[in-house]
Amino acid sequence: MDERHPCFNSNAANNARMHIPVAPQCNIKCNYCNRKYDCLNESRPGVTSEVLSPEQSLVKFKEVKSKLSNLTVVGIAGPGDALANFKETKEAIELIKNESPDIIICLSTNGLLVEEYADELKALGVSHITITINAIDPVIGSQIYDSVIYEGKVLKGIEGASLLIEKQLKGLKAMKERDMVCKVNIVMIKGVNDSHIEDVVKKVESLGAFMTNIMPLIPAEGSKFENMPLTSNRELNLTRMKCSSSIKQMYHCKQCRADAIGILGQDCSIDFRNVGCSGQK
Numbered sequence: 001m002d003e004r005h006p007c008f009n010s011n012a013a014n015n016a017r018m019h020i021p022v023a024p025q026c027n028i029k030c031n032y033c034n035r036k037y038d039c040l041n042e043s044r045p046g047v048t049s050e051v052l053s054p055e056q057s058l059v060k061f062k063e064v065k066s067k068l069s070n071l072t073v074v075g076i077a078g079p080g081d082a083l084a085n086f087k088e089t090k091e092a093i094e095l096i097k098n099e100s101p102d103i104i105i106c107l108s109t110n111g112l113l114v115e116e117y118a119d120e121l122k123a124l125g126v127s128h129i130t131i132t133i134n135a136i137d138p139v140i141g142s143q144i145y146d147s148v149i150y151e152g153k154v155l156k157g158i159e160g161a162s163l164l165i166e167k168q169l170k171g172l173k174a175m176k177e178r179d180m181v182c183k184v185n186i187v188m189i190k191g192v193n194d195s196h197i198e199d200v201v202k203k204v205e206s207l208g209a210f211m212t213n214i215m216p217l218i219p220a221e222g223s224k225f226e227n228m229p230l231t232s233n234r235e236l237n238l239t240r241m242k243c244s245s246s247i248k249q250m251y252h253c254k255q256c257r258a259d260a261i262g263i264l265g266q267d268c269s270i271d272f273r274n275v276g277c278s279g280q281k
Ligand code: SF4
Pocket: 026, 027, 028, 029, 030, 032, 033, 034, 046, 078, 079, 080, 081, 109, 110
């Protein structure tokens, strides 16, 4: 494994990563999701100042690279789903890899399309991937996912959750078979999946996940889960500790924005605001 990725290796904490927000669309609807644009004082997944085209992301990458000598990773983390916008994701990766063959490319996804794009992702040089898998039980999943759109059909409830879970697990296996390093994110939602997380962790470990990243729900304003209870650090760390006997745990996730730039926890995306973008909101 390339050890330079600061999310996968806490010893690489001084390396910077850059998220390029080229993926605005999503193909599922999570009850905790609220994607926001041009929001400078909010730091959480799904938030970005702007959406960039692949060409704009290359311009911005060059600028960031010239200023941050410790930049080692370019990631696509939304603001929607990297693979629901595969055309833009692919173009951006090709442009950036062409400019800088040594850069680590990672992406995060809900997992619905991972298996379908597995060979292409490998060919593009994606080495690190994160799949968010919040449940392996469709009944629990149906409380987290409002709907799943697949092959033009909108699937709701248990039907949608079943398909998503099946695709996520197959996708994870496909990544492992292609020697890609896979992290699984799990959003801990009190009263919904908190007592199910150990089962999820055991399952993804058996399919070859490298580590799991159990994160607390951020009850985003305007989302269906905006009034859900918060998980305390103690509860979170207790669950992580229980799961650490199965698989490596991530303790240093900062739940970053979709346009985050810099060292984890020291976001400097504001310094690069408008670089490469059209100025239109
Ligand atoms: Fe929002 Fe991500 Fe869920 Fe899509 S996968 S609905 S972007 S949280």
